[in-house]
Amino acid sequence: MYQTTYHRPSSVAEAVRMLGEAADGKFLGGGQTLIPTMKQRLAAPSDVIDLRHIAELKGITVSGRDVRIGAGTTHEEVANHSGLAAVCPAICYLAGHIGDPHVRHMGTIGGSISNNDPAADYPSAMLALNAMIHTSKRALSADEFFTGLFGTALDEDEIVTAVSFTAPEKAGYAKFPNPASRYALTGVFVAKRPEGVRVAVTGAGEDGVFRATAIENALSRSFEPSVLDGIAMPADGLMSDIHASAEYRANLIVVMAKRAVQAANG
Amino acid sequence: MADISMVINGREVRGSVEDRTLLVHFLREHQGLTGTHVGCDTSQCGACVVHVDGKAVKSCTMLAAQASGSEVTTIEGLAKDGHLHPVQAAFKEHHGLQCGFCTPGMIMAAVDMIRRYPGGLDEKTVRAELEGNICRCTGYHNIVKAVLAASEAMSKPAVAA
Ligand SMILES: Cc1cc2nc3c(=O)[nH]c(=O)nc-3n(C[C@H](O)[C@H](O)[C@H](O)COP(=O)(O)OP(=O)(O)OC[C@H]3O[C@@H](n4cnc5c(N)ncnc54)[C@H](O)[C@@H]3O)c2cc1C
Ligand code: FES
Ligand code: FES
Numbered sequence: 260m261y262q263t264t265y266h267r268p269s270s271v272a273e274a275v276r277m278l279g280e281a282a283d284g285k286f287l288g289g290g291q292t293l294i295p296t297m298k299q300r301l302a303a304p305s306d307v308i309d310l311r312h313i314a315e316l317k318g319i320t321v322s323g324r325d326v327r328i329g330a331g332t333t334h335e336e337v338a339n340h341s342g343l344a345a346v347c348p349a350i351c352y353l354a355g356h357i358g359d360p361h362v363r364h365m366g367t368i369g370g371s372i373s374n375n376d377p378a379a380d381y382p383s384a385m386l387a388l389n390a391m392i393h394t395s396k397r398a399l400s401a402d403e404f405f406t407g408l409f410g411t412a413l414d415e416d417e418i419v420t421a422v423s424f425t426a427p428e429k430a431g432y433a434k435f436p437n438p439a440s441r442y443a444l445t446g447v448f449v450a451k452r453p454e455g456v457r458v459a460v461t462g463a464g465e466d467g468v469f470r471a472t473a474i475e476n477a478l479s480r481s482f483e484p485s486v487l488d489g490i491a492m493p494a495d496g497l498m499s500d501i502h503a504s505a506e507y508r509a510n511l512i513v514v515m516a517k518r519a520v521q522a523a524n525g
Numbered sequence: 526m527a528d529i530s531m532v533i534n535g536r537e538v539r540g541s542v543e544d545r546t547l548l549v550h551f552l553r554e555h556q557g558l559t560g561t562h563v564g565c566d567t568s569q570c571g572a573c574v575v576h577v578d579g580k581a582v583k584s585c586t587m588l589a590a591q592a593s594g595s596e597v598t599t600i601e602g603l604a605k606d607g608h609l610h611p612v613q614a615a616f617k618e619h620h621g622l623q624c625g626f627c628t629p630g631m632i633m634a635a636v637d638m639i640r641r642y643p644g645g646l647d648e649k650t651v652r653a654e655l656e657g658n659i660c661r662c663t664g665y666h667n668i669v670k671a672v673l674a675a676s677e678a679m680s681k682p683a684v685a686a
Contacts, residue, residue: 260545260547261545262543262544262545263544263545264544265527265544265588265590265591267590287591290586290587290588290591291568291586294547294568294586294587294588295567295568295586297545298547298566298568298585299566299567307544307588309590309591311591335580358656358657359571359656359657359658360581360634360637360638360641360654360656360657361571361574361581361582361583361634361657362568362583362657364580364581364582365582365583365586365587439569440569441656
């Protein structure tokens with residue numbers, strides 16, 4: 260790892276100021292992506308600004324069906340929150356299947372969505388749940404927030420502070436994990452509301468997370484796995500790598516969508 | 526340089542380290558606590574697992590400066606008064622190790638796992654929970670047995686000697 264300077268702010272405003280003063284600083288959430296990247300010398304920030312001691316970034320609130328999750332909330336806290344499990348168990352399930360227990364003790368929802376890894380789990384939930392992403396500057400819909408492979412609408416000095424959404428009638432997540440890393444080889448999150456179904460796919464798209472409109476339309480007619488029987492996803496725009504071809508991922512999208520619907524229907 | 530302080534295995538320690546120093550290097554090279562191992566450089570193997578404020582984390586994926594102000598427990602901190610911790614005893618009894626390189630991380634992960642499942646564990650859960658700990662020798666079978674035995678032993682109320 261190259262040299263860096265560590266900072267520990269106690270408020271969002273202080274963190275933003277510290278980043279502004281740094282030559283080439285980066286925010287440090289749980290560090291479960293940034294530290295490995297720094298160890299590999301693929302990132303070399305002059306300064307790291309630790310967000311773990313900022314109280315205003317922590318915690319989960321559920322009032323009625325309205326959910327707000329602070330950006331500094333760990334995967335483990337989301338996985339085990341009983342209030343959240345009562346209204347949207349799918350997101351608890353998703354968080355509980357990220358990486359391994361040690362990663363879940365440190366990694367945060369804010370770090371995961373800011374990184375927007377094309378194989379990360381949370382971006383699919385944010386997009387399918389039609390979540391709002393709250394930052395130190397504004398609030399954006401998930402559709403606006405995720406802009407492509409590892410890309411987000413965030414400015415350099417902008418901190419994700421929380422995500423919020425209204426729990427849908429039903430939701431489900433299914434992922435085919437890469438057997439070595441547990442990242443999604445393909446993962447599908449489905450969310451059903453009276454006005455229709457949203458379906459978001461991670462792990463498969465060349466540009467990162469995306470909505471599968473053909474599957475949304477079919478499921479909006481009938482929220483049953485069997486309505487997806489005849490549907491074939493095009494392989495165009497899907498990733499091909501040593502783990503799986505684009506055609507294989509295209510097939511997995513439909514299979515995972517069926518499993519996600521099954522999970523949502525209980 | 527970062528001036529840091531933390532409580533390691535019940536002992537208050539202070540140090541001045543480069544900001545980029547990983548917690549695992551602080552433990553091994555500055556504190557001489559070489560029980561915590563480094564088995565990879567990709568944050569995947571779990572040989573480096575320690576507890577920070579009561580939770581299992583990979584000490585190779587945390588800066589020492591991030592851990593400043595925390596309580597850290599390493600494998601050296603488990604045995605009390607010359608008696609192995611029940612999880613250590615179970616690994617010995619059930620032959621849960623061969624070369625032993627993964628063992629400190631396995632045991633720290635197992636202690637954390639047993640804490641999180643006070644109602645007990647089954648084989649499937651143990652295998653899933655060991656996702657972050659790689660063993661190149663044992664094939665995991667005896668590790669799983671040892672964790673199940675320790676979980677069982679620890680759930681029994683302590684009997685007065
Ligand atoms: C072994 C292993 C397995 C993993 N498996 C999975 C998996 O199966 N699925 C999965 O989805 N992920 C997986 N991950 C990644 C993990 O979920 C990370 O926790 C997550 O991607 C990043 O969150 P973090 O809080 O650790 O962020 P960090 O690593 O601290 O930061 C990541 C990036 O986001 C920025 N950032 C952090 N917080 C904020 C914020 N609040 N506002 C703005 N920018 C911010 C940082 O500057 C950095 O660029 C795995 C990681 C490891 C090491
Ligand atoms: S040394 Fe391999 S995960 Fe830490
Ligand atoms: S006993 Fe050798 S790696 Fe596990």
